[in-house]
Amino acid sequence: MQRAALVKWLAIGILAITMLMVATMYPYGVLFVLVLAGGAALQPRYGTRAWMPAVLSVGLAVIFVFMTWSALNFRQEMKQVLSIKPGQSVPVESGPVRVNIGLMLSSTPFDKIPLPEKAGRAGLLGGVILGAILAVGYRQGTEHGPDRVHGLKVASGAAQKGTSRWAGDADVAKVAEFGPPKEGKYGGGTIVGKLRGRIVRLQPEKSKPPLPQHACVVAGTGAGKSFSFVIPNVVSAAMEGESVVVTDPKGELACTLGPWLKSKGYKVYLFNLGNPEWSMCWNPVMECQDDEEITAFATAIVQNAARDNSGYFVMKEIQLLKALIYLLRADFPVEQAHLRSALSLLSWPKEALDRRFSEAYRVGRLPQVGYEEWCGSVSSNYDNAVSGLTAKLGVVRAESVAKLLSRHEIDLSAIGREKAVLFCVLPIGAGHLKPVLASFYYFFFRRLYGLAAENGGRLPNPTRFILDEFANVGQIPGFVEVISTARSLGIKIQFVLQGLKQLQDVYGGPEAIMANCPIQLFLGGDDATTTRYFSSRLGEAAVYAESERKDVTMPWNRIEIPKRTETIVRRALMEPEELSRMDPMAAVCLVRWCLPMYLQKLGWTELPQSKDILSLAVAKLSELQPARPDVVVDLPEIPEGRNDEAPDRDRSFERGSDLNADGGIGDFLKSPKDEPENPDYL
Known part of the structure; x- marks a missing residue:
């Protein structure tokens, strides 16, 4: 140097x-x-x-x-x-x-x-x-800049009218670096666009105290979220040597970036829910390690498969699924211990299933907590739980999904140990896959947290999650706690939505998640909730505004020159309707402890790395991931028998007293004709 x-x-x-x-x-x-x-x-x-x-x-x-x-x-x-005189015929040279x-x-x-x-x-x-x-x-004459708001000059010393304005280079320098991504310290960051022609790479770690790089990106249809955010930030993460987990709708990102990342020394994983023949398998049943994870997994499956994700019957379905997972792990071969087998067990006669649970528990293969879950689920409303859970597990009835979830080949913690990238490829219309995706990312965070705990509280290799189509991932158990604590472990979470209403629909309220995203980027869209939110967050500025005044009382007054006055007024940086019709090549970015930025979008083809990326890109996933041998889904054989009630017996010594157990006080109080319609009575 x-x-x-x-x-x-x-x-x-x-x-x-x-x-x-x-x-x-x-x-x-x-x-x-x-x-x-x-x-x-x-x-x-x-x-x-x-x-x-x-x-x-x-x-x-x-x-x-x-x-x-x-x-x-x-x-x-x-x-x-x-100089020619009259009558002179001499030509002038x-x-x-x-x-x-x-x-x-x-x-x-x-x-x-x-x-x-x-x-x-x-x-x-x-x-x-x-x-x-x-x-x-x-x-x-620039319309938006440090000294201009919609072409109006920003007034200084008028704090009573507004203190906000658009950020300039000097304002952003404390939380950003400028220029394309490059190797080395602060060579990566989060690319949000171009400020007055310069590429802005946000580095909140530079601020005092440091901030996480978690980001919420809102982009309506056609706003260029992949072209101007997802791909540039995968490149930026690679320049900094971070591992990357990226949601890839339709598999286009894997085809474009996979070969280039391989050339940079990255190990490429492909979890392809659309085309399993070009994918690695992952078995969530065998991924579970303790009761907490089994509970979270069962909850994610049931709650993400239903609009009404609360109530008595939903809890019964979760309890039944937990019991089945315990039984599959304890009493079935590894080839049959998968989620498709759980769906198959629901078709077993209850007497045969009860006998299988009892035998596995007696010989010591099934842990007591698993048997207790079964006893609780079978005690009442078992048929309702079976029918509801069967409907919610319908996603694994599809052969492609069943194959992907039948074997265990992906080591999720490996992403945090070495330079690696995992593309989670989603098919078109992936809303029905929310139970699988929510479980997948839940276990991902769990394994990375465990790896960080083994290495002094930080991952050996920092990892960035870029979650496109975040609403289609479903509700990840414990996500609010994850995003609030992930920074210290070396995890960055950046998700993309089409509107903030999606976040509210999935998690019930966006405030807790948005509060942990110091970077909030709006690439365009006309969702009313989103435009109102960003308009209020941008704030108001004090600007000089000119007005004309002319007395038109008498007709001759109309020919007078109007009087022009200049006053300081309060002006919103962007009104909601102005955001909805914003220039399609413009973006607005909010960064904590920094003035808002009015940016121009950066297409990834403008990056110096784009030439190598385009030269190495492939047209089909088959060129990136060789086709694997066909996976055979091994299912347990359905035993013969009638699907009638389990034999009456006293289970009080096994699971304690139960008011609703057969012969209990609850059974005495029930009407002999029919079951209670209101579950609150139970």
């Missing part, structure tokens, strides 16, 4: 000496050098906008010199024409005026030079000055 800095300053010194020598000979010519050098210096910071002053200044200067030269030629020709460019550029204002060079010099200066004025006017 010291050698590079020395070379840099040496080059600057040589350039300065050269320009000084040129200035002594060509004081006006050096203006061109300064203007062009300024544009080149500012180009990395402001992009093509940096060349606007140079283009206007140089362009107008050349135009003005040409105009003065043309005027001199016209003057000479007119002088010669007027005339030629264009010659301008000595070297003399024009090397003269000083005090030198006496011929008229053509003097006129050219005047045109040169006039063009440069006018170009500079127009460039400044172009910059100040």
